[in-house]
Amino acid sequence: MNDEKVKMRTQDPKVRNKNFEEVELGYTKEEALKEASRCLHCKVPRCVEGCPVNIMIPDFIAAIKENNIKKAYEIISESSSLPAICGRVCPQEKQCESKCVKGLKGDAISIGSLERYVADEAMKNDFVANIKVPKNNKKVAIVGSGPAGLSCAGELAKKGFSVTIYEVLHKAGGVLSYGIPEFRLPKSIVENQIKSLKKLGVTIRTNIPIGNALTIKELQKEYDAVFIGTGAGLPKFMGIEGEDASGVFSANEILTRINLMKSYKEESKTPIKKPKKAYVIGGGNVAMDAVRSLKRLGADAHIMYRRSEEELPARKMEAEHAKEEGIKFDLLQNPVKIITDEANNVTGMEVVDMELKEAGEDGRRSVEEKKGSNHIVDCDMVVMALGTGPNHEALKDSNIVLTDKNLIEVKDSKTSLDNVFAGGDAVTGAATVILAMEAGKKAAKEIINLFS
Amino acid sequence: MYKVIKNEKINPNTYLMEIEAPEVIKNALPGQFVILMGKEDSERIPLTIYDTDKEKNILSVIYQVIGASTEELSTIKKDIFAVTGPLGKPNEICKNPEEYKKRKIVYVAGGVGVAPVYPQVKYLKERGFDIDVIYGAREKDLLIIQDKLEAVSKNVYYVTDDGSFGEKGFVTNVLEANHDKYDLCVAIGPLIMMKNVAAVTKKYNIQTIVSMNPLMVDGSGMCGACRCEIEGKPKFACIDGPEFDGHKVNYDLAMKRMNIYKEEEKQKWEQMKKELGTK
Known part of the structure; x- marks a missing residue:
């Protein structure tokens, strides 16, 4: 068969x-x-x-x-x-x-x-989904043009809402533009999808930092509803010695330089370091994106992950693609210190071996350092891909209620503020593109219900 | 695209740029910064706001040509691709002037650091403050916006390295000599100047605020390139700053971090000069 x-x-x-x-x-x-x-x-x-x-x-x-x-x-x-x-x-x-x-x-x-x-x-073939709807004269502001905001905008526009998306960067798309590399998601595709939203009548206003240029309060006055889809953009660091060295970067920085600023191209005006040997710390999709990007810049590129292959949070296919491309996986290891020279450049890391323990209540196996296993590895770049936290710059002076995990509190996509909705990583913590899109769509449904 | 009203040379390597940007200046306060991109493929350049004209919707910045991107910026005539802002936290005194009414404040400006000092002094002058400014530059030809600064300050003490204008020496000499007049100092300029000022004010127990200007990419808290060590902890200049307690900053580390792309930047500058020269 x-x-x-x-x-x-x-x-x-x-x-x-x-x-x-x-x-x-x-x-x-x-x-x-x-x-x-x-x-x-x-x-x-x-x-x-x-x-x-x-x-x-x-x-x-x-x-x-x-x-x-x-x-x-x-x-x-x-x-x-x-x-x-x-x-x-x-x-x-x-x-x-x-x-x-x-x-x-x-x-x-x-x-x-x-x-x-x-x-x-x-x-x-330039198909346009055949959707023509009369405008319903309701205005919605969307904060952030990542997957949550874009999907929310699409749903609302299809129902006749006038939608304006505010984006702080010069390019729309959020993580689709700055984070996910060209080799996995060509930027022409992202641009095209955004263009089709514009055809539906969605307005996108780039370069506007909500929270500073305009506050949520001002948006509430000007619009019938507001959707916050600001994502989880704040990079985490380990807090180990040497992390302020000149060769230590967040995965966000490496990816932003490469994807948003196109620094992999010779003619780019934004510089990027081309390492000889680089370690990306972490095992998620962002770690895979970063390590595969560094490989393409010519580096001997390694993943260092404290658990085993089994536990890699990245999509299996991404890890497989990475291996095929010659990425080395240093598993069950974790850095404890970054070693630098006089000029603050990275020359290596002190690393410990890790041991897997029984699964805890959350079903995830914990890890412990193997005592006395400390050893040194050489490298000239370390990239931290440890996940990201919420970035609430846009919420300044809004008094919105947050959870004890510092995420926006919602019930049926509704926040504590009048007619202000939220969804995506800003509500759930760092997750996936499709979950953010689902959240944007759900919030759109709530907004549609509110006005029908 | 944003309309450029003016982009003119005001000393041998410094430019004043005026841009129509109503949304950027509407809620802007002194101490905040903007990010400019000359063209669609340009680098993102963070610059502290110099002046705002809220009636004419004009944002002004002053910048020095120090590399490829500022070289390119100096050639922008009619339109500029992107202006984002205001970014970062406003200056603490300007945000809560009432709380600082009784303080004896001195501003110390070094080089183009006078550009972000001016709007703070002006803002506070409009709210009844009398403020002294110590303004240092390498030589007389590098001094800028003197008339505007004098119009909003109580006294301006000029200092040049070579003595070609005002006192000869460094801003710290003047500060040292007048330390008993002040209990609050705001210093903006090169890292080494801020470090030296902070050392003097620490000695006399004068509270000090400095404005950090590290490497940056997005300016919205996303990349972490701008992290500075404040009291041993990493802080992002773009969203936690750019102003910090001057006695808590690790200046030596900040100076090293300024050099991360030194080689690459040199190359890009050569590349840019060629590109602009042949065009």
């Missing part, structure tokens, strides 16, 4: 680890048809439940089978505003694809790859 999925072609690892072009090449029409034909169209499609925004997956796959890609695109667009992005960066293996019946005995349907195929075709 031929029940293997159609694998997506990728750039040769030895070639791609020297360029910033997209790793995964997408399906051809034949590949998409072949993969779509594997779908059983279950009567009770569990994949739809597995999708945070509940895309009608079997229906769009059926449209692919009919070779009606425009229809497939319209079906997806009913539920998702950013399919070209989700098709690329969603952890489908934990969501829709994990529920696929086919996955019980073989490979699940590659729903993400099919979604990407439809979205890319839509872009190529």
Whole structure:
């Protein structure tokens, strides 16, 4: 029985680890048809439940089978505003694809790859989801143009709201623009998705730091509702000796320099350090993005993670891609000190071995230092990818209620302030693009209910 | 795009730029900064606000040409790609002037540090403060905005390294000689000057505020490039500052961190000069 999925072609690892072009090449029409034909169209499609925004997956796959890609695109667009992005960066293996019946005995349907195929075709052929709605004369301000804000804006615009998104950076997209690298999510795709939101009538105002230039209070006066999707942007550091050295960076800084400021290009005006040997500390998706970027700058690039491969929080595929590209994984190790020279440059790290213990109540195995295992590794760059905390600059003087974890407190997307909603990482702490999009969509529903 | 009203040379390597930016200046207070991008592919340049004209919606900054990006900025004529701000916390005295009414305040400005000093002194003058300013520069030709500064200050003490104008020596000499007149000092200028001023004021137990100007990328708390060590702990100049207690700053570390991209910056400057020269 031929029940293997159609694998997506990728750039040769030895070639791609020297360029910033997209790793995964997408399906051809034949590949998409072949993969779509594997779908059983279950009567009770569990994949739809597995999708945070509940895309009608079997229906769009059926449209692919009919070779009606425009229809497939319209079906997806009913539920998702950013399919070209989700098709690329969603952890489908934990969501829709994990529920696929086919996955019980073989490979699940590659729903993400099919979604990407439809979205890319839509872009190529300039399909516009056929949605025309009369304006309802309600104005909504959205703070932050990351995935939460964009999806909230898309939903509201489709229902006739006048939406203005405020963004502090010079480019919209939030983590999609500054964080996720070109080789995983080409910026032209992000720009295109944002363009389609603008076609729906959404206004995007860049360079405006809410909290300083305009306060939430002022937005409340000017708009009928406000949605806060400011994300979790504040980088964490370990608090170990030597962390202020000139060769120690947050993953955010490295990624922002590379993705937003394009410093991997020779002609870029923003500088970047090109390390000989770099350690990225952490095991999440951001760590993978950072380490793979450094590899592309020519470094001997390592991940250092205190747990084992089993516990890596990154998507499996990202870790696999990283390995193929020649990234080394130094597992069950943790730095305790960064070693510097007179000029404050990094020359190495003091590292300890770690031991896994039994799983705690949260199901996660704790780790302990192996006493006396301290040793030195050489390197000239250390990048901290330890996660990020909420950045509440936008909330200044707003008296909004926060939780004991310093996140925005919400009930049904509503904050403590009148007609102010919130969602995404600012509410949950650092999570994924699709969860932020789901939160944006949910909040949009609440806002729509408020005015209907 | 934002409209550039003026971008003119005011001394051998310093420029004054005026930009129409109503939203940036609407809620801005002295001590805050902006980020400029000359063109779409430019570096993001943080600059402390020099002046605001809220009637004409004009933001003014003063900058020195010290590398590729400021070199490029000096060639901008009609429009500038991006102006973001205000960023950072306002100066503590300007934010709560009533609390500082009884304090004897001196401002110390070094080099182009006089640009961010001016709006604070002006703001406080408008609220009834009489403030002395010690203004130091390498030589007479480098002094800027003297008329404007004198108009808002009680006394301006000039100091030049070579004695070509005012007293010969350093700002710290004047501060030392007049220390008993003050109980609060705001110092803005090169790191080494702020370090030396803080050493003097520490000796005489004079509370001191300094404004840090480290390397920065986004300016909104996202990258951590601007981290400074304050009382042994890392703080982000962009959102926790840029002003800090002058007696708690690790200046030596800050000086080293200024040099992170020294080699790269040198190269980029050469590249830029070529680019601008051939155009």
